[in-house]
Amino acid sequence: FIPKSFLSKEAQHVEGFAKECAVITHSRLKSVDGGVEVDPDSRLEEELIVRPTSETIIWDAYRGWIQSYRDLPILINQWANVVRWEMRTRLFLRTMEFLWQEGHTAHATEQEAIEETLQMLEVYRKFAEDYMAMPVVTGVKTASERFAGAVDTYCIESLMQDGKALQAGTSHFLGQNFAKAFDVKFQDSDGEHKYVWATSWGVSTRLIGGLIMTHSDDNGLVLPPKLAPTQVVIIPIFKNDEQKSKAIYYAEPMIKELRANGVSVKLDDRDNFKPGWKFAEHEAQGTPVRIAIGPRDIENGNIEVARRDTLEKTIVPIQGSAEKITKLLATIQNDLFEAAKKRREESTQYAENYDDFKVMIEKGGFIYAHWDGTEKTELKIKEETKATIRCIPLNGDDTPGACMVTGKPSKKKVLFSRSY
Incomplete structure (x- = not known):
């Protein structure tokens, strides 16, 4: 709970979050005629804000922690729940309360x-691409889209299968704004007292939504092997206890070798579900590789290997299979990233004029176009097309041109899309 006065110390910050704050005004209820109502005598002297983000409370603490240059840098990371009073919620993507990781x-x-700030942007990019297999564009937000109280907001933007953009993570350079608001100074090695410089950054459970929407299909989840809790499931096919025992015995050396390779393996030998039911369950759960072993497979020295991402099935000799499956997991991880990247490229367009842009945006996806750098033009585009500038790409095309709306000079193309 954050005292209301803390938020008011940083004007841009409070303005940015004012409409999303849940406010506590009283401390208790009382019983009335079998029901309850707010006790008017319990009104707080100062209202409390249910934390929408932690900058203000963190910087109040930093004022007591920081005196000397020897105390710097301070690098704090925490996992916390925050509340933002959203008008329209969407599971995982935009909820009133969510869990996130935030650094200060x-x-x-x-x-x-x-x-x-840039190091954390790279951490988020690497996690999104190398672990989630979700390609992202790194860039900086426009002034109207940046975090309230920040000098610059950097972000990673991804494109979902439905053609909408998802802001998957942000890293903020706060300058000295919060240091000045909370009077956080330090004595430097030259003896001068100076305000500190600050950053904050975070990702949330929105990444779960991003993971689902980047890869999954109508059959259920599709999980990248690096994030799958179970990477390989082995399903023995049997009609009696003898066949079950043979299948398990047949699979044990392969299971042992896979685990030695660092692979997470589950043996699903439940006898109260049929193989087809198990196949569908693990498919819905997104297990990257499924191995089926029946009496005929044992007889022929084989196993059946099914990929969740492509639904392909192949017959593989069990001899040397652990090494092949370990390599297959790496292949699946790479293929998921490349498939998502290909979808993004196929859904990326380049607009040279506003009329073309209006047609393109109806198809969804990313659009690169020139913008004159003004908030007025940015707002016009948003109001007329519901598209926003997702970011000014850090590694984009730096060729100057003319704004697609006003014709005024533009330093480089920016990234537009509709979003959630």
Whole structure:
């Protein structure tokens, strides 16, 4: 719970979150005629805000922690629930209460803070692409889209299968805004008292939604092997206890070798479900590789290997199978990323004029176009097309041109899309 006065110390911050804050005004209820109502005598002297983000409470603490340059940098990371009073909720993507990871750092110099901001942006990009197999565009937000109280907001933007953009993570360079608001100074090595420089950054359970919408299909989840809790499931096919025992005995050396390779393996030998039911269950759960072993497979020295991502089935000799499956998991991880990247490329367009842009945006996807850098033009595009500037790409095309709306000079193309 954050005292209301804390939020009011940073004007841009409170303005950005004012409409999303849940406010506590009283401390108790009382019984009335078999029901309950707010006790008017319990009104708080100062209202409390249910935390929408932690900058204000963190910086109040930093004021007591930081005195000298020897105390810097401070690098704090925490997992916390936050509340934002959303008008329209969407599971995983936009909920009133959600769990997230948020970092808050304090530095002696501006350069250190900027480096920290960009380092965390790279951490998020790497996690999204290398683990989630979700390709992203890294960039910086426009002034109207940046985090309230930040100097610059950097982000990773991904494209979902339905053609909408998802902001998957943000990293903010806060400058000295919060240090000045909360009077957080340090004595530098030259004896001068200076305000510290700050960053904050975070990702949330929205990544779960991003993972689902990037890869999954109508049969259920499709999970990248690096994030799947079970990477390989082995399903013995049997009609009696003798066949069951033979199948398990047949699979045990392969299971042992897979686990030695660091692969997460589950043996599903339940006898109260038929094989087809198990296949559908593990398919819905997104297990990357399914192995079936029946009497005929044992007789022929084989196993049946099914990929969740492509639904392909192949017959593989059990001899040397552990090594093949370990390599297959790496292949699936890469193929999922490449498939998502291909979908993004096929859904990316380039608009040279506003009329073309209006037609393109109805198809969904990413659109690169020139923009004159003004909030007025940005708002016009948003109101007329429901598309927003997702970011100004860090590694985009730097060729200057003319704004597609006004014809005024544009430094580079920016990334537009509709989003959730």
